[in-house]
Amino acid sequence: GQQVMQIPQYQHVQEGEDFTTYCNSSTTLSNIQWYKQRPGGHPVFLIQLVKSGEVKKQKRLTFQFGEAKKNSSLHITATQTTDVGTYFCAGPFDNQGGKLIFGQGTELSVKP
Amino acid sequence: DGGITQSPKYLFRKEGQNVTLSCEQNLNHDAMYWYRQDPGQGLRLIYYSQIVNDFQKGDIAEGYSVSREKKESFPLTVTSAQKNPTAFYLCASSIAWQGDQPQHFGDGTRLSIL
Numbered sequence: 001g002q003q004v005m006q007i008p009q010y011q012h013v014q015e016g017e018d019f020t021t022y023c024n025s026s027t028t029l030s031n032i033q034w035y036k037q038r039p040g041g042h043p044v045f046l047i048q049l050v051k052s053g054e055v056k057k058q059k060r061l062t063f064q065f066g067e068a069k070k071n072s073s074l075h076i077t078a079t080q081t082t083d084v085g086t087y088f089c090a091g092p093f094d095n096q097g098g099k100l101i102f103g104q105g106t107e108l109s110v111k112p
Numbered sequence: 113d114g115g116i117t118q119s120p121k122y123l124f125r126k127e128g129q130n131v132t133l134s135c136e137q138n139l140n141h142d143a144m145y146w147y148r149q150d151p152g153q154g155l156r157l158i159y160y161s162q163i164v165n166d167f168q169k170g171d172i173a174e175g176y177s178v179s180r181e182k183k184e185s186f187p188l189t190v191t192s193a194q195k196n197p198t199a200f201y202l203c204a205s206s207i208a209w210q211g212d213q214p215q216h217f218g219d220g221t222r223l224s225i226l
Contacts, residue, residue: 045214092211
């Protein structure tokens with residue numbers, strides 16, 4: 001069945017270092033969404049990518065959607081302690097409307 | 113402010129007991145969802161509702177039940193048939209039942225067994 005795999009599962013960085021999480025789908029996705037969940041909190045929608053090869057930026061965060069629309073990445077430049085949390089990617093099931101497949105998430109910890 | 117309200121924040125269940133988790137949204141969204149999150153895991157879909165008076169089983173529906181009698185409300189009942197209910201439960205909604213719609217989440221309910 002359709003799967004969305006995310007790596008790494010955990011990443012520990014020193015404040016100021018960069019961070020990247022990767023998301024790979026077993027099938028082509030019509031779009032990919034990214035969410036952030038702070039410790040003890042709930043997932044919050046960050047961004048959606050739709051086009052092949054699309055790149056979007058939000059301040060220090062850069063999101064990419066692969067040319068084949070099967071992979072995506074989130075890169076954070078110069079991490080800050082406020083970046084701590086788990087980052088999830090999610091993509092829709094084929095022909096199943098609003099059902100999203102979520103990756104397992106990458107938990108980011110930042111040491112000050 | 114518009115949003116999704118889940119209650120209670122913490123819930124304890126005794127053996128053989130059914131418990132109901134509340135989810136209310138004032139975003140005027142058609143679609144609503146219930147997810148289960150276990151430590152270090154992603155989100156697994158329990159039930160979803162495309163529109164009022166409709167709901168469908170997700171990937172892990174056994175031991176759970178829902179209703180959608182009002183557009184703004186989508187309560188989840190964890191029945192005694194669910195043998196491992198300890199988890200973080202998240203309710204979400206989206207404008208429509210479409211895969212390109214972002215989902216908005218409530219603050220969640222943490223359920224534990226006494």
